[in-house]
């Protein structure tokens with residue numbers, strides 16, 4: 001099937017174009033530290049940005065000698081410092097385990113070499129670290145290096161399912177693959193951020209504001225409203 005004949009690709013492109021029109025095109029900027037982003041994203045699981053940001057800042061302040069000080073610290077100290085992020089019994093050992101692996105594999109506390117690593121290899125490496133799944137790995141690769149990895153969070157998952165770009169019950173990894181197949185890598189940064197903004201402002205988890213939505217005529221949920229649970 002040619003690109004022009006693929007209705008799902010045409011729909012994905014139209015979604016992207018309308019999101020850009022509604023929310024603008026966020027521009028990627030270099031300079032975000034990859035290891036900091038990794039630890040910050042581990043902390044952000046199942047909590048909001050305020051709580052995880054506070055935990056990250058406290059971690060950096062308490063262990064101001066750097067990541068080696070975190071790696072060798074008593075686990076209970078780390079749990080105490082990051083408690084605002086929740087799930088600290090899992091997150092603390094994941095952070096220490098990830099730091100141990102990075103130091104062991106690369107000799108220091110840096111992931112900047114991933115800039116030169118092919119995206120599949122970089123994704124495989126990051127997801128081999130404790131507590132790092134596809135979403136966290138893709139966030140590091142996209143935000144720190146602008147690499148072609150599309151992160152799928154709860155907003156992206158919900159909107160993709162509702163639009164019918166994926167099946168209604170598709171999981172995050174399936175949705176990641178779908179967007180990566182349908183859209184070119186240089187759209188991922190703006191697409192990801194605009195979908196999240198759409199999820200926060202319009203396509204809310206409970207009570208989506210369909211009457212104000214620029215994607216209404218493209219949306220399966222809207223066309224079939226009443227049939228969705």
Ligand code: SF4
Pocket residue numbers: 159162163202203204208209210211213214215216219220221222
């Ligand atoms: S029409 Fe409603 S359900 Fe569909 S994308 Fe817009 S806000 Fe979400």
